[in-house]
Amino acid sequence: MFKPPLDLIKWALEEDGAAADITTLSTVPEDQWADGVIVARPAGVIAGLPVAAETFRALDERVSVNLLVQDGASVQAGEALAQLNGPARAILSAERVALNFLGRLSGIATLTARCVRAIEGTQARILDTRKTTPGLRSLEKYAVLMGGGQNHRFGLSDGVLIKDNHIKAAGGIAQAITAARRTAQHLLKIEVECETIAEVQQALETGADVVLLDNMDLAMMRSAVEYIRQYAPQTLIEASGSIGTNTDRLAAVASTGVDFISIGALTHSAPNFDISLEFA
Numbered sequence: 001m002f003k004p005p006l007d008l009i010k011w012a013l014e015e016d017g018a019a020a021d022i023t024t025l026s027t028v029p030e031d032q033w034a035d036g037v038i039v040a041r042p043a044g045v046i047a048g049l050p051v052a053a054e055t056f057r058a059l060d061e062r063v064s065v066n067l068l069v070q071d072g073a074s075v076q077a078g079e080a081l082a083q084l085n086g087p088a089r090a091i092l093s094a095e096r097v098a099l100n101f102l103g104r105l106s107g108i109a110t111l112t113a114r115c116v117r118a119i120e121g122t123q124a125r126i127l128d129t130r131k132t133t134p135g136l137r138s139l140e141k142y143a144v145l146m147g148g149g150q151n152h153r154f155g156l157s158d159g160v161l162i163k164d165n166h167i168k169a170a171g172g173i174a175q176a177i178t179a180a181r182r183t184a185q186h187l188l189k190i191e192v193e194c195e196t197i198a199e200v201q202q203a204l205e206t207g208a209d210v211v212l213l214d215n216m217d218l219a220m221m222r223s224a225v226e227y228i229r230q231y232a233p234q235t236l237i238e239a240s241g242s243i244g245t246n247t248d249r250l251a252a253v254a255s256t257g258v259d260f261i262s263i264g265a266l267t268h269s270a271p272n273f274d275i276s277l278e279f280a
Helices: 005-014 022-025 049-059 088-118 137-146 164-170 174-182 197-205 218-231 248-254
Strands: 033-040 064-067 082-089 124-129 158-163 190-192 208-215 235-242 260-262 275-279
Touching: 005 049, 005 164, 022 088, 033 088, 049 064, 049 082, 064 208, 088 124, 088 137, 088 275, 124 218, 137 164, 158 164, 158 174, 164 174, 164 190, 174 190, 174 197, 190 197, 197 208, 197 218, 208 218, 218 235, 218 248, 248 260
Parallel strands: 124 260, 158 190, 190 208, 208 235, 235 260
Antiparallel strands: 033 082, 033 275, 064 082
């Protein structure tokens, strides 16, 4: 069950100066209560409602939030997402932080859902990467899940991913894989980044569990997939590098037969989802 990160929420409220909101403190009576509604301006997929609700309550526990939809829901333009009731000062002072969380996470979920739809009918699955906002990784990867994607490694200790600089430092693909086998515990898969068919062959010969086809054009990617399926059919195949979120490009990559498509843009370039708070 998803649990909103209270420490992060409190830090964000402090960063925004919510407890010393001079505009609200000077214009809104302390005893004034208000009703409000959070509204999605465009259509999309929602993520972060529990975080937004916790943000209001973190500033003032008297704020009541009634969620009208759940995270992962597809909503229409103008649809109400939540109803609020409580001290007007608290609602106004927490508004921007709450909507920042909700807009950021819903933007990621909406973009992820669009990418997932683009590859429907294939065996490929959409993955995120570690290209996340520092401090927000758990939230941003949660938003990818709400959009129908899947998570790659959360952190560097979750799996072995041997990239080009690891290969150079180790002295070659075979040396890197061999060293990783000696060091990594037996339950961790070993994935190797390959940019050529020759590198794919080396990775398979040394027993890679997963091959990452990096920055390959479609013709080379298709050849690499055919080779892997013929000589090591149990090996998982991931495509990454310069793929982006263009739906035609994603469909073409998925059609090559890869198992996964990892996209850094899901978390580093998702547009903000426009959400507003309106008082009754």
